[in-house]
Amino acid sequence: MAFGGLVTSGAAAMAQDEPGGIITVATIGEPNTLDPMAATGDLLGMVTQHFLETLYTFDKEWNVTPLLAADLPEISNDGKTVTIPLRQGIKFHNGKTMTADDVVASLERWLKIASRGQLVADKVEKVEATDANTVTISLSAPFGPLPALLAFNNSAAVILPKETLAEPLTEFIGTGPFMLKERRPDQYIQLVRFEDYQPLEGEADGFGGRREALLDEVRFVPVPDANTRVEGAVAGQYDYAELLPVESYDRLTGQTEPMLTESFGWPMFIMNTKQGVMTDQTMRKAVQALQNSDDLMLAAFGEERFFKVDGALYPEGYVWRNETGVEAYNQGDVEKAKSLAEQAGYDGEPIRILTSRQYEFHYKMAQVLDAYLKSAGLNSQLDVVDWATLVQRRADPALWDIFITHSPFLPDPALIAPLPASYPGWWSTPEKEELLTALNTETDLAKRQEIWSDIQGLIYEQAPFYKVGDFAALAAKSPKVEGFEASPWPYFWNVSIAK
């Protein structure tokens, strides 16, 4: 037993020997890459934010706040010149001092290869170092979400040393409080404290403010089996285990404790507005009228404490929250759906629901959705494939009518995936394009909130997708972990382990 204890708690034993200790974090799997510009994905952003940093980040209230920048961007009156002052003396993990040239080269790469960067790339005329500590972005038109895009850890505008920029990236040298020491795919990603890190002054504030590496190491361990993550947390092998099945809530006792992050994300049914039966807005309204979110969320998440039935596209606490259009949410009206389908001239064409079991709640919702459609006499079909196939099939408008996905609540509505017309679903109407352009070109927050409110109303009016509800995420945290703040992308700076 002593031998078992010695090995199982290897990390814990180390923690007692060394000043800061080691934290072991069980993740849902192995990130597909460590280049946060090259791909999107929550796991990738969560892991890489510890060693690769952006110019800006988000505070507790999801306001953009400086990180590697010295101050918020200065935006000219015409909105076309964005001036970013840089912090001085910031060191990369290889010992080199960050310069404006590194920032320019990194932003240029981001504009070229990152999908979020490409949202703005066609408006960027020039990125240049106006002096050693200032970078200026010249735009052909104002672009309101730019600061949020620069702050986001997903498809992130991370700053790397100019000479390490390559395709694909092979060195992952950043400025973060931790640096990458070793990656053994499917075994661990080992981060160690960066001794030359220069934290911002003041208090920690969400992702912003003071960041301190109090731990010696953070180890991300991929544990794809959710039950194993639960058992590993209960046994004390993992100090933090993410995305656990909600039904295991009561099991998380002993050496761990449950952590429920409310309003973690939202599942959505995306409708194909480009080809097939869902191109008819009245048909989409029929599908919308059918949805009973209480049933759908209950089927997917089991108990009411794990979800909220809420039609607003942002939960409480976000500046973007509004109630426009939500009367069309959660109707559960079969008769109305039948009448709308009849009005649309529906003649029994199959409605193909594309989903996968990668996320079990998608599949459970698909089953309820299928039953709803059938209850209104609509000829629905389930097309259950693996995630890789779904991602490929959804790109072809001929292959599906509704697909299921989900998203966290993003800091700026311009980042919401199904809004651009290029996203599968291909929602593009003159009203939407006009409002989206207005949202993107406006820089005043109050005005942007109004525009967003109109967009939310339009989403309910034109029904390009249906927000099902808000779901909570369950994680397990050792009681020894101190200073941890719940967030959709957990971070372990300012975190310590009680001895």
Added chain:
Amino acid sequence: MATYVLKRFTGMIVVLFVVATIVFVIVRIAPGDPAAVMLGPDATAADIAALRDRLGLNQPLLVQFGVYLGQILTGNLGDSIFLNMPVLTALGQRAEPTFFLTLFSILIATVIALPIGILSAYYRGSLFDQASTTLAMFAASVPSFWLALILIQVFAVRLGWFPVAGYGGPDTTLLERLHHLILPAVTLGVVSSALILRFTRASMLDVLDDDYIRTARSKGMAEPTVILKHAFKNALIPILTVIGITAALLISGAIVTETVFGLPGIGNLVVSAVMRRDYPVIQGALLVVAALYVLINFAIDMLYLVIDPRVRF
């Protein structure tokens, strides 16, 4: 003998070429796109097309196949799309856990199965025989993920004797890593023991009625000597075959167990490569596994020569 070895060697090359071709074709026919998987859920069609181009996936299939064959002939299995390393390096990293897991599992399975199988055949029809047959049926039918979770629950969570999962961190010693393998090895060992037990029993039953056993007994030879030296030795060939096949299957087939225990082995690598459509890894790993399978079979055939002098090629 030399002709036989040469023939078998040529056969192995043909088998591996066929495997390489079939895997290449199936992987390309299967839906899903590595570029789309890699870039994540919000990637645009243009991003995906650009990455496909960079990965050489937009070239004609025949060109891709030619490149692949050329790589194999130079002992290079290409580079993983996702892991940022050559396929051979990735396989090398997975070799240790898979090798020890297979070895331990086979040892456990053999230690369970051989004595029970021999005694079961010797006491044919007895209560012991019935009990062991029932045990074998249980072991054969128990789902490995269920057994794994029970073992985790009892020995890792409650008793704390073993780690729940994983293969150790950056600073673990070989001994500590092997400690991580005990529960998965027991899981696979128990599940694999059923087949070996049944083969042992059947094979022993075949030889126990043979004339030479009767002769040995009539000469007054001690019963353990009759059973172990005469009967068991002659029953060994089918048993060895099944042990060898089980080992070969474990190298690639311990997928569920590796997933539950989060072990970075070959099975786990193949599954994640399939999920991500990491073509070079799928192709390389399956080719190496096929080569091992063929080599193990070859080694078993060679062992026949040692065990049974009647076997001639």
